[in-house]
Amino acid sequence: MTTADLFSLSAIGVSGPYRTLRPLVLNDVTGRPIAELSVVPSGYVSRTVAAVRTADGMPAAERLAAIKRAAAIFSEGVVNGLDPVGYRNLVSRGSGIPLRVVTDAAQALTRVLATIETSSLAGRPGSAACDWRDPGIGHGRAVWGRRGDVLAVIAAGNHPAVHGLWLEALAVGYRVVLRPSTQEPFTPHRLVAALHEAGIGRDQLVLLPTEHSQVDRLIDLADFALVYGGDEVTRKYAANPKVLVQGPGRAKIVITDDVQWEDHLDAIVASIADDAGLTCRNTTAVYAERRPTELAEAVAERLGVLRALPPEHEEASLPVATEEGARRLEAYLRTKAKGASAVPGFEGAATPLEDGGAVLRPALHVVAGxxxxxxxxxxxxxxxxxxPWDPSGGLASLHGSLVVTALTEREDLIDALVENPAIGNVHIGGWRTDWFRPGLPHDGFLSEFLMSSKTVARRQ
Known part of the structure; x- marks a missing residue:
């Protein structure tokens, strides 16, 4: 394959697409070249963010209407020469995300675009107006507004649906500077192009693929930043008040002995394995007050039917990585799992595919406590x-969980979970940890970070 055959992913600045002379060649999970990405130099970054910062904002009604129009373009249109089928196949082959997971994620993003007005306002205080011109201002009322103008987004590539969050910032009037992941740049590229086609100004939203060395510069140039990453990223930016980190989810399920886990096995399995186990809401740990080993074996029986298939296969349900990448993950897990008991056949082994790449098989282990x-x-x-779960041990082991599903009838435990500030979200009963819908807080509302309220009083 020549470079002329590769799908071209340009940067998208305030003047339109920008292509570099020596783009970065991206390989698919088999190691074959699939696309070329224009990575912009530092000078282009500075000029573009400066142009975004000095741009006038769009009126709210125009902004929201354009985002809603983008739903049909993103889901049904030909964008950058790709129809929806071509886009989904490119994401799957390039990232190793199973095709049906990509399809579901694209549908989820379409729903976010179509319902953006409702979801972006969900975190607004009920007593606050969005505009000082609101006729209800009267002799004084709270007005909800932005704390800044420019948001940098350092995006993740683990799942296309992560791009649903920053759309809320665009909806409330932030200009967005988006740095895509090289793991999956196809979705943000299509999304940005669709939004521009729908009427979002090019000076309101730009796509800037950069070297990793430019990340801190992007953050410095913006008013606020939304950054995705693991523990190292979380530690790096934890004390930076202008950065909101979207780190590991570490979602958990707790099952007390007054509930039969057999009645909830479908939800437990889905929490672990749906979306190919790729999201921050997929379950990391299951605590059972009775028979945790038998529960692990029951989950293994369900997951044992999953087949090793190429990601673009319509029945694929497990992620695929390059063989080298899969072996690294396999070795890492083996090291970390020392002292735990693996369910036989579920050690997280990588299964090579005939045409290249390796399927990442499920890993299920039983630990002491x-x-x-x-x-x-x-x-x-x-x-x-x-x-095993011991209710007398308190909730310390659940701290830092994005979601906890509680399979219990004990209201005292539910009270403690809901009131604990170190637990993100609580699902009671047979709700999967990965369940979510637009308009609900993910890790709190994004607007809690980006917006604030002030009193405005006006003489009539």
Whole structure:
């Protein structure tokens, strides 16, 4: 394949597409070249962010209407020469995400675009107006507004649906500077192009693929930043007030002995393995007050039917990585799992495919207790740690969980989970940890970080 055959992913600046002379060649999971990405130099970054910062904002009604129009363009249109089928296949082949996961994610993004007005306002205080011109201002009312003008997004590539979050910032009037991941740049590229076609100004939203060395510069140039990453990224930016980190989810399920886990096996399995185990809401650890080993074996029986297939196969349900990348993950997990008991056949082994790449098989282990160090280890494929649950031990082992599903009838436990500030979200009963809908807080509302309220009083 020559470079002329590769799909071209340009940067998208305020003047339109920008292509570099020596683009970065991206390979698919088999190691074959699939696309070329224009990575912009530091000078282009500075000029573009400066142009975005000085741009006038779009009126709210125009902005919201354009985002809603983009739903049909993104989901049904030919964008950058790709129809929806071509786009989804490119994402799957390039990233190793199963095709049906990509399809579901594209549908989820379409729903976010179509319902953006409702979801972007969900975090607004009920007593606050969005505009000082609101006739209800009267002799004084709270007005909800932006704390800044420019948001930098350092995007993740683990799942296309992560791009649903920054759309809320665009909806409330932030100009967005988006740095895509080289793992999956296809979705943000299509999304940005669709939004421009729908009427979002090019000076309101730009796509800037950069070297990793430019990330801190992007953050410095913006008013606020939304950054995705693991523990290292979380530690790096934890003390930076202008950065909101979207880190590991470490979602968990707790099952007390007044509930039969057999009645909820479908939800437990889906929490671990749906979306190929790739999202931050997929379950990392399951704590059962009775028979955790038997539960792990029951989950293994369900997951044992999953086949090793290329990601673009319509029945694929497990992620695929390059053989080298899969072996690294396999070795890492083997090291971290020392002292845990793997369910036979579910050690997280990589299965090579005939045409290249390797399927990441599920990993299921039983550990000594909820405080075992392994319960916080999150992998980019279905991986869960099963532990006995002792309610007398408190909730310390659940701290830092994005979601906790509680399979229990004990209202005192539910009270403690809901009131605990170190637990992100609580699902009660047979709700999967990965369940979510637009308009609900993910890791809090994004607007809690980007917006604030002030009193405005006006003489009539």
């Amino acid at each position: 909820p405080g075992s160090r392994q319960t916080g280890i999150e992998m980019p494929f279905p991986c869960a740690w099963f532990a």
